[in-house]
Amino acid sequence: MQIGLVGMPGSGKTTLFNLLSGNYQPTGYSGSREVLTGYAAVPDPRIDFLNALYKPQKTTLARIEFKDIPGVKMDDSKARASHFLSEVRSADALVQVLKVFNTGSSADFAGETDPYRDLTDFSAELLLADMDILEKRIERLENAPKIKLDDSVQISLLKRLLESLENEQPINSVNLAESEKKLLAGQSFLSEKPIFLAVNIDEDQMRNNVYPNREKILAYANSKGIPVIEICAQVEMEINRLQTEEQLEFMEDLNLKESGLGRLARMAYEKLNLISFFTVGEDEVRAWPVRKGVTAKQAASKIHSDLERGFIRAEMFHYDHLHILGNQARVRENGHYRLEGKDYPVQDGDIINFRFNV
Numbered sequence: 001m002q003i004g005l006v007g008m009p010g011s012g013k014t015t016l017f018n019l020l021s022g023n024y025q026p027t028g029y030s031g032s033r034e035v036l037t038g039y040a041a042v043p044d045p046r047i048d049f050l051n052a053l054y055k056p057q058k059t060t061l062a063r064i065e066f067k068d069i070p071g072v073k074m075d076d077s078k079a080r081a082s083h084f085l086s087e088v089r090s091a092d093a094l095v096q097v098l099k100v101f102n103t104g105s106s107a108d109f110a111g112e113t114d115p116y117r118d119l120t121d122f123s124a125e126l127l128l129a130d131m132d133i134l135e136k137r138i139e140r141l142e143n144a145p146k147i148k149l150d151d152s153v154q155i156s157l158l159k160r161l162l163e164s165l166e167n168e169q170p171i172n173s174v175n176l177a178e179s180e181k182k183l184l185a186g187q188s189f190l191s192e193k194p195i196f197l198a199v200n201i202d203e204d205q206m207r208n209n210v211y212p213n214r215e216k217i218l219a220y221a222n223s224k225g226i227p228v229i230e231i232c233a234q235v236e237m238e239i240n241r242l243q244t245e246e247q248l249e250f251m252e253d254l255n256l257k258e259s260g261l262g263r264l265a266r267m268a269y270e271k272l273n274l275i276s277f278f279t280v281g282e283d284e285v286r287a288w289p290v291r292k293g294v295t296a297k298q299a300a301s302k303i304h305s306d307l308e309r310g311f312i313r314a315e316m317f318h319y320d321h322l323h324i325l326g327n328q329a330r331v332r333e334n335g336h337y338r339l340e341g342k343d344y345p346v347q348d349g350d351i352i353n354f355r356f357n358v
């Protein structure tokens with residue numbers, strides 16, 4: 001699972017990447033011109049409780065992998081542009097970073113920059129890139145020496161997708177039958193990926209809750225079903241480097257209840273159907289991200305292939321019971337310990353001890 005940060009040059013992708021991954025990569029025009037990858041640890045208050053209870057030697061939060069894909073600039077070669085595009089294509093989900101912050105530059109003052117236009121231009125670019133692919137595929141299939149029945153089904157499906165793109169409808173808004181999904185398997189379209197919008201604002205905009213075209217931007221995202229967070233990437237990065245107490249003061253001052261990282265992580269978790277199960281003990285307390293619906297045996301394989309191979313059963317209780325009752329002994333006394341088999345669908349907040357034999 002890899003989330004790509006995308007957007008216009010200078011929108012703040014590398015700044016956000018640094019915030020998410022705790023990196024110190026240079027930003028601005030002299031910033032990195034290569035794709036960067038890093039991990040964001042997902043904050044989880046449940047882990048804080050588990051830490052206080054088990055006092056483990058080590059704590060490991062769930063992590064989400066991000067990659068920072070530079071925006072294509074005027075002077076970039078075609079090869080570079082298509083390299084970046086292929087990086088966008090290989091991401092599982094996208095966060096579109098939108099520059100709204102005021103840089104104090106003359107262009108901002110003259111009203112030459114317009115975040116709403118950037119937003120719609122960028123969305124159009126994603127659609128155009130997909131149209132380009134579709135047109136080429138249709139042409140190739142139609143010009144094949146012999147058209148098989150399968151191909152003609154495929155052609156009419158691709159034409160339907162093309163038509164929806166021409167009407168500014170992304171591919172993820174098209175209703176597809178299971179058989180059609182199968183036909184498209186392995187072809188990755190940009191407008192098919194889950195996408196989030198990170199509106200990158202500045203301190204004043206955050207404090208006052210206003211910025212140019214805010215209503216239009218939110219309405220546009222809403223109409224496309226795109227989840228939005230408003231974030232002060234630069235300021236939050238500075239806050240991150242402060243002591244905890246000062247951090248809280250600063251966040252209060254900005255009307256921030258939860259860090260941008262926390263909000264973004266939660267949004268991604270929800271939209272990507274991720275849940276966390278926990279393993280606990282004196283050596284380590286750890287959150288494991290898995291897709292909703294995975295079985296106990298699949299979850300075991302996340303930890304080690306031996307656990308999957310020699311899976312016997314999963315001994316477990318739920319975080320909520322532990323949280324209410326205060327310790328493991330009372331959870332057991334109250335009958336909340338369970339043994340589950342390999343096909344048990346793991347739930348968010350399950351605390352699991354896998355029994356295995358190899």
Ligand SMILES: Nc1nc2c(ncn2[C@@H]2O[C@H](COP(=O)(O)OP(=O)(O)OP(=O)(O)O)[C@@H](O)[C@H]2O)c(=O)[nH]1
Nearest residue numbers: 009010011012013014015027028070071101233234
């Ligand atoms: N004032 C202010 N400046 C910001 C903010 N976020 C980013 N910047 C500045 O905007 C400039 C561009 O930020 P980057 O993070 O490098 O932008 P980018 O999207 O990675 O740009 P490319 O890699 O060229 O596509 C840098 O000088 C940042 O310091 C913000 O929230 N407020």
Ligand SMILES: [Mg+2]
Nearest residue numbers: 013014031070
């Ligand atoms: Mg950058």
